[in-house]
Amino acid sequence: MDNFLTLQGKRALITGGTQGAGAATVALFRELGAQVLTTARSQPKGLRQAEFVAADLTTPEGCEAVAAAIHDRLGGVDIMVHMLGGSSAPGGGFAALGEAEWQAELNLNLMPAVRLDRALLPGMVAQGSGVVVHVTSIQRELPLPEATTGYAAAKAALSVYSKSLSKEVAPEGVRVVRVSPGWIATDASIRLAERLAAEAGTDLEGGKRMIMQSLGGIPLGRPSTPDEVANLIAFLSSDRAGSITGTEYVIDGGTVPTA
Known part of the structure:
Protein backbone atom coordinates (compact mmCIF):
# COMPACT_ATOMS: atom_id res chain seq x y z
CA MET A 1 0.00 0.00 0.00
CA ASP A 2 1.23 3.48 -0.90
CA ASN A 3 2.05 5.23 2.37
CA PHE A 4 1.24 8.61 0.82
CA LEU A 5 -2.46 7.85 0.75
CA THR A 6 -4.53 5.84 3.21
CA LEU A 7 -8.18 5.48 4.07
CA GLN A 8 -7.43 3.06 6.89
CA GLY A 9 -10.31 2.75 9.31
CA LYS A 10 -12.69 4.95 7.29
CA ARG A 11 -16.30 3.86 6.82
CA ALA A 12 -17.49 4.61 3.29
CA LEU A 13 -20.67 4.48 1.25
CA ILE A 14 -20.17 4.44 -2.54
CA THR A 15 -23.33 4.43 -4.64
CA GLY A 16 -23.25 3.00 -8.14
CA GLY A 17 -20.22 0.98 -7.15
CA THR A 18 -20.73 -2.25 -9.08
CA GLN A 19 -19.44 -1.27 -12.53
CA GLY A 20 -17.24 1.21 -14.35
CA ALA A 21 -15.63 4.01 -12.35
CA GLY A 22 -17.81 3.11 -9.37
CA ALA A 23 -16.40 -0.41 -9.17
CA ALA A 24 -12.87 0.96 -9.56
CA THR A 25 -13.49 3.37 -6.68
CA VAL A 26 -14.84 0.64 -4.43
CA ALA A 27 -11.80 -1.54 -5.15
CA LEU A 28 -9.33 1.30 -4.50
CA PHE A 29 -11.03 2.37 -1.27
CA ARG A 30 -10.80 -1.20 0.03
CA GLU A 31 -7.16 -1.45 -1.04
CA LEU A 32 -6.48 1.74 0.92
CA GLY A 33 -8.05 0.30 4.07
CA ALA A 34 -11.61 1.63 4.04
CA GLN A 35 -14.65 -0.40 5.04
CA VAL A 36 -16.98 0.05 2.07
CA LEU A 37 -20.68 -0.51 1.52
CA THR A 38 -21.98 -0.17 -2.02
CA THR A 39 -25.36 -0.42 -3.70
CA ALA A 40 -27.22 -1.45 -6.84
CA ARG A 41 -30.63 -2.84 -7.67
CA SER A 42 -29.31 -6.41 -7.59
CA GLN A 43 -26.22 -8.01 -6.11
CA PRO A 44 -23.47 -8.83 -8.64
CA LYS A 45 -21.31 -11.92 -8.39
CA GLY A 46 -18.16 -11.54 -6.34
CA LEU A 47 -19.51 -9.12 -3.75
CA ARG A 48 -20.16 -10.43 -0.26
CA GLN A 49 -23.51 -9.60 1.33
CA ALA A 50 -21.73 -7.65 4.07
CA GLU A 51 -20.31 -5.29 1.42
CA PHE A 52 -23.53 -4.66 -0.48
CA VAL A 53 -27.11 -3.41 -0.16
CA ALA A 54 -29.68 -4.19 -2.85
CA ALA A 55 -31.78 -1.05 -3.27
CA ASP A 56 -33.38 1.15 -5.90
CA LEU A 57 -31.94 4.55 -5.04
CA THR A 58 -34.27 6.33 -7.44
CA THR A 59 -36.95 5.91 -4.74
CA PRO A 60 -37.19 7.36 -1.22
CA GLU A 61 -37.65 3.83 0.13
CA GLY A 62 -34.43 2.62 -1.46
CA CYS A 63 -32.45 5.49 0.05
CA GLU A 64 -33.99 4.80 3.45
CA ALA A 65 -32.94 1.14 3.20
CA VAL A 66 -29.33 2.09 2.44
CA ALA A 67 -29.21 4.63 5.27
CA ALA A 68 -30.54 1.99 7.67
CA ALA A 69 -27.91 -0.50 6.48
CA ILE A 70 -25.14 2.07 7.08
CA HIS A 71 -26.30 2.56 10.66
CA ASP A 72 -26.77 -1.18 11.29
CA ARG A 73 -23.56 -2.46 9.67
CA LEU A 74 -21.08 0.41 10.04
CA GLY A 75 -22.54 2.46 12.87
CA GLY A 76 -22.26 5.58 10.72
CA VAL A 77 -20.20 6.82 7.82
CA ASP A 78 -17.04 8.90 7.31
CA ILE A 79 -17.08 9.19 3.51
CA MET A 80 -19.99 9.27 1.07
CA VAL A 81 -19.29 9.07 -2.66
CA HIS A 82 -22.37 9.62 -4.81
CA MET A 83 -21.49 8.00 -8.15
CA LEU A 84 -24.91 6.79 -9.24
CA GLY A 85 -26.00 8.42 -12.48
CA GLY A 86 -26.73 8.03 -16.14
CA SER A 87 -29.41 8.72 -18.69
CA SER A 88 -32.11 6.65 -20.32
CA ALA A 89 -33.85 9.57 -22.02
CA PRO A 90 -34.57 9.29 -25.73
CA GLY A 91 -32.86 11.40 -28.35
CA GLY A 92 -34.76 14.11 -30.13
CA GLY A 93 -34.02 17.21 -28.12
CA PHE A 94 -36.26 19.00 -25.63
CA ALA A 95 -39.49 17.99 -27.36
CA ALA A 96 -38.81 14.31 -26.68
CA LEU A 97 -38.69 14.87 -22.91
CA GLY A 98 -42.07 14.56 -21.23
CA GLU A 99 -42.90 14.62 -17.53
CA ALA A 100 -41.85 10.99 -17.03
CA GLU A 101 -38.47 11.47 -18.73
CA TRP A 102 -37.66 14.61 -16.73
CA GLN A 103 -38.64 12.97 -13.46
CA ALA A 104 -36.55 9.89 -14.26
CA GLU A 105 -33.44 12.02 -14.91
CA LEU A 106 -33.87 13.88 -11.62
CA ASN A 107 -34.63 10.72 -9.66
CA LEU A 108 -31.44 9.07 -10.91
CA ASN A 109 -28.96 11.95 -11.02
CA LEU A 110 -30.00 14.33 -8.23
CA MET A 111 -32.39 12.95 -5.65
CA PRO A 112 -30.40 9.90 -4.40
CA ALA A 113 -27.58 12.21 -3.26
CA VAL A 114 -30.04 14.67 -1.70
CA ARG A 115 -31.88 11.93 0.19
CA LEU A 116 -28.81 10.05 1.42
CA ASP A 117 -27.11 13.28 2.49
CA ARG A 118 -30.23 14.25 4.43
CA ALA A 119 -30.23 10.89 6.18
CA LEU A 120 -26.50 10.50 6.90
CA LEU A 121 -24.95 13.97 7.07
CA PRO A 122 -26.31 14.67 10.57
CA GLY A 123 -24.10 11.83 11.82
CA MET A 124 -21.05 13.41 10.19
CA VAL A 125 -21.90 16.77 11.73
CA ALA A 126 -22.34 15.14 15.13
CA GLN A 127 -18.90 13.51 14.95
CA GLY A 128 -17.35 16.71 13.61
CA SER A 129 -15.80 15.15 10.53
CA GLY A 130 -16.64 13.60 7.19
CA VAL A 131 -16.31 13.90 3.41
CA VAL A 132 -19.03 13.96 0.78
CA VAL A 133 -18.10 13.56 -2.90
CA HIS A 134 -20.75 14.34 -5.50
CA VAL A 135 -19.87 13.02 -8.96
CA THR A 136 -21.28 15.49 -11.47
CA SER A 137 -20.42 15.67 -15.18
CA ILE A 138 -18.82 18.04 -17.65
CA GLN A 139 -22.18 17.97 -19.39
CA ARG A 140 -23.44 20.46 -16.84
CA GLU A 141 -21.26 22.86 -18.88
CA LEU A 142 -21.29 21.07 -22.23
CA PRO A 143 -24.76 19.54 -22.67
CA LEU A 144 -25.55 17.61 -25.82
CA PRO A 145 -28.98 18.99 -26.79
CA GLU A 146 -29.89 16.06 -29.01
CA ALA A 147 -29.67 13.49 -26.22
CA THR A 148 -28.64 14.67 -22.75
CA THR A 149 -30.56 17.84 -21.86
CA GLY A 150 -32.31 16.23 -18.88
CA TYR A 151 -29.17 14.48 -17.63
CA ALA A 152 -27.08 17.64 -17.96
CA ALA A 153 -29.68 19.75 -16.16
CA ALA A 154 -29.88 17.24 -13.30
CA LYS A 155 -26.09 17.18 -12.94
CA ALA A 156 -26.03 20.99 -12.95
CA ALA A 157 -28.57 20.94 -10.13
CA LEU A 158 -26.41 18.43 -8.24
CA SER A 159 -23.40 20.73 -8.62
CA VAL A 160 -25.23 23.80 -7.28
CA TYR A 161 -26.73 21.80 -4.42
CA SER A 162 -23.25 20.50 -3.58
CA LYS A 163 -21.79 24.02 -3.45
CA SER A 164 -24.55 25.22 -1.15
CA LEU A 165 -24.16 22.19 1.09
CA SER A 166 -20.40 22.71 1.35
CA LYS A 167 -20.89 26.25 2.66
CA GLU A 168 -23.37 25.01 5.27
CA VAL A 169 -21.43 22.08 6.74
CA ALA A 170 -17.78 23.16 6.39
CA PRO A 171 -17.91 24.97 9.77
CA GLU A 172 -18.98 21.63 11.29
CA GLY A 173 -15.87 19.83 10.00
CA VAL A 174 -17.52 18.17 6.99
CA ARG A 175 -16.00 18.65 3.51
CA VAL A 176 -18.11 18.53 0.35
CA VAL A 177 -16.40 18.32 -3.05
CA ARG A 178 -17.41 17.58 -6.62
CA VAL A 179 -15.71 15.44 -9.26
CA SER A 180 -16.73 16.19 -12.84
CA PRO A 181 -15.74 13.47 -15.32
CA GLY A 182 -15.84 13.68 -19.07
CA TRP A 183 -15.91 10.53 -21.17
CA ILE A 184 -14.77 7.50 -19.15
CA SER A 224 -10.20 8.85 -18.83
CA THR A 225 -9.94 5.37 -17.32
CA PRO A 226 -12.08 4.23 -14.38
CA ASP A 227 -8.91 3.91 -12.28
CA GLU A 228 -7.93 7.52 -12.98
CA VAL A 229 -11.32 8.73 -11.77
CA ALA A 230 -11.04 6.50 -8.68
CA ASN A 231 -7.58 7.92 -7.91
CA LEU A 232 -8.92 11.48 -7.87
CA ILE A 233 -11.87 10.55 -5.67
CA ALA A 234 -9.64 8.68 -3.22
CA PHE A 235 -7.29 11.64 -2.86
CA LEU A 236 -10.12 14.10 -2.29
CA SER A 237 -11.65 11.75 0.28
CA SER A 238 -8.40 11.38 2.21
CA ASP A 239 -6.90 13.48 4.97
CA ARG A 240 -4.30 14.64 2.42
CA ALA A 241 -7.05 16.89 1.00
CA GLY A 242 -8.04 18.17 4.43
CA SER A 243 -8.53 21.83 3.45
CA ILE A 244 -10.29 21.19 0.12
CA THR A 245 -14.02 21.81 0.16
CA GLY A 246 -16.66 23.45 -2.00
CA THR A 247 -14.72 23.00 -5.23
CA GLU A 248 -15.20 20.97 -8.41
CA TYR A 249 -12.43 18.92 -10.01
CA VAL A 250 -12.73 18.22 -13.72
CA ILE A 251 -11.19 15.02 -15.11
CA ASP A 252 -11.86 15.07 -18.83
CA GLY A 253 -8.59 15.03 -20.77
CA GLY A 254 -9.02 18.73 -21.52
CA THR A 255 -12.49 18.49 -23.10
CA VAL A 256 -13.90 21.59 -21.42
CA PRO A 257 -12.26 24.41 -23.41
CA THR A 258 -12.15 26.98 -20.59
CA ALA A 259 -10.46 26.92 -17.19
Whole structure:
Protein backbone atom coordinates (compact mmCIF):
# COMPACT_ATOMS: atom_id res chain seq x y z
CA MET A 1 0.00 0.00 0.00
CA ASP A 2 1.23 3.48 -0.90
CA ASN A 3 2.05 5.23 2.37
CA PHE A 4 1.24 8.61 0.82
CA LEU A 5 -2.46 7.85 0.75
CA THR A 6 -4.53 5.84 3.21
CA LEU A 7 -8.18 5.48 4.07
CA GLN A 8 -7.43 3.06 6.89
CA GLY A 9 -10.31 2.75 9.31
CA LYS A 10 -12.69 4.95 7.29
CA ARG A 11 -16.30 3.86 6.82
CA ALA A 12 -17.49 4.61 3.29
CA LEU A 13 -20.67 4.48 1.25
CA ILE A 14 -20.17 4.44 -2.54
CA THR A 15 -23.33 4.43 -4.64
CA GLY A 16 -23.25 3.00 -8.14
CA GLY A 17 -20.22 0.98 -7.15
CA THR A 18 -20.73 -2.25 -9.08
CA GLN A 19 -19.44 -1.27 -12.53
CA GLY A 20 -17.24 1.21 -14.35
CA ALA A 21 -15.63 4.01 -12.35
CA GLY A 22 -17.81 3.11 -9.37
CA ALA A 23 -16.40 -0.41 -9.17
CA ALA A 24 -12.87 0.96 -9.56
CA THR A 25 -13.49 3.37 -6.68
CA VAL A 26 -14.84 0.64 -4.43
CA ALA A 27 -11.80 -1.54 -5.15
CA LEU A 28 -9.33 1.30 -4.50
CA PHE A 29 -11.03 2.37 -1.27
CA ARG A 30 -10.80 -1.20 0.03
CA GLU A 31 -7.16 -1.45 -1.04
CA LEU A 32 -6.48 1.74 0.92
CA GLY A 33 -8.05 0.30 4.07
CA ALA A 34 -11.61 1.63 4.04
CA GLN A 35 -14.65 -0.40 5.04
CA VAL A 36 -16.98 0.05 2.07
CA LEU A 37 -20.68 -0.51 1.52
CA THR A 38 -21.98 -0.17 -2.02
CA THR A 39 -25.36 -0.42 -3.70
CA ALA A 40 -27.22 -1.45 -6.84
CA ARG A 41 -30.63 -2.84 -7.67
CA SER A 42 -29.31 -6.41 -7.59
CA GLN A 43 -26.22 -8.01 -6.11
CA PRO A 44 -23.47 -8.83 -8.64
CA LYS A 45 -21.31 -11.92 -8.39
CA GLY A 46 -18.16 -11.54 -6.34
CA LEU A 47 -19.51 -9.12 -3.75
CA ARG A 48 -20.16 -10.43 -0.26
CA GLN A 49 -23.51 -9.60 1.33
CA ALA A 50 -21.73 -7.65 4.07
CA GLU A 51 -20.31 -5.29 1.42
CA PHE A 52 -23.53 -4.66 -0.48
CA VAL A 53 -27.11 -3.41 -0.16
CA ALA A 54 -29.68 -4.19 -2.85
CA ALA A 55 -31.78 -1.05 -3.27
CA ASP A 56 -33.38 1.15 -5.90
CA LEU A 57 -31.94 4.55 -5.04
CA THR A 58 -34.27 6.33 -7.44
CA THR A 59 -36.95 5.91 -4.74
CA PRO A 60 -37.19 7.36 -1.22
CA GLU A 61 -37.65 3.83 0.13
CA GLY A 62 -34.43 2.62 -1.46
CA CYS A 63 -32.45 5.49 0.05
CA GLU A 64 -33.99 4.80 3.45
CA ALA A 65 -32.94 1.14 3.20
CA VAL A 66 -29.33 2.09 2.44
CA ALA A 67 -29.21 4.63 5.27
CA ALA A 68 -30.54 1.99 7.67
CA ALA A 69 -27.91 -0.50 6.48
CA ILE A 70 -25.14 2.07 7.08
CA HIS A 71 -26.30 2.56 10.66
CA ASP A 72 -26.77 -1.18 11.29
CA ARG A 73 -23.56 -2.46 9.67
CA LEU A 74 -21.08 0.41 10.04
CA GLY A 75 -22.54 2.46 12.87
CA GLY A 76 -22.26 5.58 10.72
CA VAL A 77 -20.20 6.82 7.82
CA ASP A 78 -17.04 8.90 7.31
CA ILE A 79 -17.08 9.19 3.51
CA MET A 80 -19.99 9.27 1.07
CA VAL A 81 -19.29 9.07 -2.66
CA HIS A 82 -22.37 9.62 -4.81
CA MET A 83 -21.49 8.00 -8.15
CA LEU A 84 -24.91 6.79 -9.24
CA GLY A 85 -26.00 8.42 -12.48
CA GLY A 86 -26.73 8.03 -16.14
CA SER A 87 -29.41 8.72 -18.69
CA SER A 88 -32.11 6.65 -20.32
CA ALA A 89 -33.85 9.57 -22.02
CA PRO A 90 -34.57 9.29 -25.73
CA GLY A 91 -32.86 11.40 -28.35
CA GLY A 92 -34.76 14.11 -30.13
CA GLY A 93 -34.02 17.21 -28.12
CA PHE A 94 -36.26 19.00 -25.63
CA ALA A 95 -39.49 17.99 -27.36
CA ALA A 96 -38.81 14.31 -26.68
CA LEU A 97 -38.69 14.87 -22.91
CA GLY A 98 -42.07 14.56 -21.23
CA GLU A 99 -42.90 14.62 -17.53
CA ALA A 100 -41.85 10.99 -17.03
CA GLU A 101 -38.47 11.47 -18.73
CA TRP A 102 -37.66 14.61 -16.73
CA GLN A 103 -38.64 12.97 -13.46
CA ALA A 104 -36.55 9.89 -14.26
CA GLU A 105 -33.44 12.02 -14.91
CA LEU A 106 -33.87 13.88 -11.62
CA ASN A 107 -34.63 10.72 -9.66
CA LEU A 108 -31.44 9.07 -10.91
CA ASN A 109 -28.96 11.95 -11.02
CA LEU A 110 -30.00 14.33 -8.23
CA MET A 111 -32.39 12.95 -5.65
CA PRO A 112 -30.40 9.90 -4.40
CA ALA A 113 -27.58 12.21 -3.26
CA VAL A 114 -30.04 14.67 -1.70
CA ARG A 115 -31.88 11.93 0.19
CA LEU A 116 -28.81 10.05 1.42
CA ASP A 117 -27.11 13.28 2.49
CA ARG A 118 -30.23 14.25 4.43
CA ALA A 119 -30.23 10.89 6.18
CA LEU A 120 -26.50 10.50 6.90
CA LEU A 121 -24.95 13.97 7.07
CA PRO A 122 -26.31 14.67 10.57
CA GLY A 123 -24.10 11.83 11.82
CA MET A 124 -21.05 13.41 10.19
CA VAL A 125 -21.90 16.77 11.73
CA ALA A 126 -22.34 15.14 15.13
CA GLN A 127 -18.90 13.51 14.95
CA GLY A 128 -17.35 16.71 13.61
CA SER A 129 -15.80 15.15 10.53
CA GLY A 130 -16.64 13.60 7.19
CA VAL A 131 -16.31 13.90 3.41
CA VAL A 132 -19.03 13.96 0.78
CA VAL A 133 -18.10 13.56 -2.90
CA HIS A 134 -20.75 14.34 -5.50
CA VAL A 135 -19.87 13.02 -8.96
CA THR A 136 -21.28 15.49 -11.47
CA SER A 137 -20.42 15.67 -15.18
CA ILE A 138 -18.82 18.04 -17.65
CA GLN A 139 -22.18 17.97 -19.39
CA ARG A 140 -23.44 20.46 -16.84
CA GLU A 141 -21.26 22.86 -18.88
CA LEU A 142 -21.29 21.07 -22.23
CA PRO A 143 -24.76 19.54 -22.67
CA LEU A 144 -25.55 17.61 -25.82
CA PRO A 145 -28.98 18.99 -26.79
CA GLU A 146 -29.89 16.06 -29.01
CA ALA A 147 -29.67 13.49 -26.22
CA THR A 148 -28.64 14.67 -22.75
CA THR A 149 -30.56 17.84 -21.86
CA GLY A 150 -32.31 16.23 -18.88
CA TYR A 151 -29.17 14.48 -17.63
CA ALA A 152 -27.08 17.64 -17.96
CA ALA A 153 -29.68 19.75 -16.16
CA ALA A 154 -29.88 17.24 -13.30
CA LYS A 155 -26.09 17.18 -12.94
CA ALA A 156 -26.03 20.99 -12.95
CA ALA A 157 -28.57 20.94 -10.13
CA LEU A 158 -26.41 18.43 -8.24
CA SER A 159 -23.40 20.73 -8.62
CA VAL A 160 -25.23 23.80 -7.28
CA TYR A 161 -26.73 21.80 -4.42
CA SER A 162 -23.25 20.50 -3.58
CA LYS A 163 -21.79 24.02 -3.45
CA SER A 164 -24.55 25.22 -1.15
CA LEU A 165 -24.16 22.19 1.09
CA SER A 166 -20.40 22.71 1.35
CA LYS A 167 -20.89 26.25 2.66
CA GLU A 168 -23.37 25.01 5.27
CA VAL A 169 -21.43 22.08 6.74
CA ALA A 170 -17.78 23.16 6.39
CA PRO A 171 -17.91 24.97 9.77
CA GLU A 172 -18.98 21.63 11.29
CA GLY A 173 -15.87 19.83 10.00
CA VAL A 174 -17.52 18.17 6.99
CA ARG A 175 -16.00 18.65 3.51
CA VAL A 176 -18.11 18.53 0.35
CA VAL A 177 -16.40 18.32 -3.05
CA ARG A 178 -17.41 17.58 -6.62
CA VAL A 179 -15.71 15.44 -9.26
CA SER A 180 -16.73 16.19 -12.84
CA PRO A 181 -15.74 13.47 -15.32
CA GLY A 182 -15.84 13.68 -19.07
CA TRP A 183 -15.91 10.53 -21.17
CA ILE A 184 -14.77 7.50 -19.15
CA ALA A 185 -13.69 4.31 -20.92
CA THR A 186 -16.16 1.95 -19.29
CA ASP A 187 -17.58 -1.25 -20.76
CA ALA A 188 -20.81 0.64 -21.52
CA SER A 189 -19.00 3.42 -23.39
CA ILE A 190 -17.00 0.90 -25.39
CA ARG A 191 -20.25 -0.82 -26.38
CA LEU A 192 -21.54 2.59 -27.52
CA ALA A 193 -18.39 3.14 -29.59
CA GLU A 194 -18.80 -0.32 -31.14
CA ARG A 195 -22.43 0.42 -32.03
CA LEU A 196 -21.55 3.78 -33.57
CA ALA A 197 -18.70 2.15 -35.50
CA ALA A 198 -20.99 -0.55 -36.86
CA GLU A 199 -23.58 2.01 -37.94
CA ALA A 200 -20.91 4.13 -39.66
CA GLY A 201 -19.08 1.18 -41.23
CA THR A 202 -15.83 1.85 -39.37
CA ASP A 203 -13.78 0.17 -36.65
CA LEU A 204 -13.72 0.61 -32.85
CA GLU A 205 -11.16 3.42 -33.00
CA GLY A 206 -13.39 5.19 -35.48
CA GLY A 207 -16.31 4.82 -33.09
CA LYS A 208 -14.23 6.31 -30.29
CA ARG A 209 -13.29 9.24 -32.51
CA MET A 210 -16.99 9.84 -33.19
CA ILE A 211 -17.67 10.12 -29.47
CA MET A 212 -14.73 12.47 -28.98
CA GLN A 213 -15.90 14.64 -31.87
CA SER A 214 -19.41 14.84 -30.37
CA LEU A 215 -17.80 16.31 -27.24
CA GLY A 216 -15.86 18.87 -29.26
CA GLY A 217 -12.64 16.86 -29.06
CA ILE A 218 -10.46 15.59 -26.23
CA PRO A 219 -7.01 17.22 -26.39
CA LEU A 220 -5.44 14.29 -24.53
CA GLY A 221 -6.68 12.07 -27.34
CA ARG A 222 -8.40 9.46 -25.20
CA PRO A 223 -11.03 9.06 -22.51
CA SER A 224 -10.20 8.85 -18.83
CA THR A 225 -9.94 5.37 -17.32
CA PRO A 226 -12.08 4.23 -14.38
CA ASP A 227 -8.91 3.91 -12.28
CA GLU A 228 -7.93 7.52 -12.98
CA VAL A 229 -11.32 8.73 -11.77
CA ALA A 230 -11.04 6.50 -8.68
CA ASN A 231 -7.58 7.92 -7.91
CA LEU A 232 -8.92 11.48 -7.87
CA ILE A 233 -11.87 10.55 -5.67
CA ALA A 234 -9.64 8.68 -3.22
CA PHE A 235 -7.29 11.64 -2.86
CA LEU A 236 -10.12 14.10 -2.29
CA SER A 237 -11.65 11.75 0.28
CA SER A 238 -8.40 11.38 2.21
CA ASP A 239 -6.90 13.48 4.97
CA ARG A 240 -4.30 14.64 2.42
CA ALA A 241 -7.05 16.89 1.00
CA GLY A 242 -8.04 18.17 4.43
CA SER A 243 -8.53 21.83 3.45
CA ILE A 244 -10.29 21.19 0.12
CA THR A 245 -14.02 21.81 0.16
CA GLY A 246 -16.66 23.45 -2.00
CA THR A 247 -14.72 23.00 -5.23
CA GLU A 248 -15.20 20.97 -8.41
CA TYR A 249 -12.43 18.92 -10.01
CA VAL A 250 -12.73 18.22 -13.72
CA ILE A 251 -11.19 15.02 -15.11
CA ASP A 252 -11.86 15.07 -18.83
CA GLY A 253 -8.59 15.03 -20.77
CA GLY A 254 -9.02 18.73 -21.52
CA THR A 255 -12.49 18.49 -23.10
CA VAL A 256 -13.90 21.59 -21.42
CA PRO A 257 -12.26 24.41 -23.41
CA THR A 258 -12.15 26.98 -20.59
CA ALA A 259 -10.46 26.92 -17.19
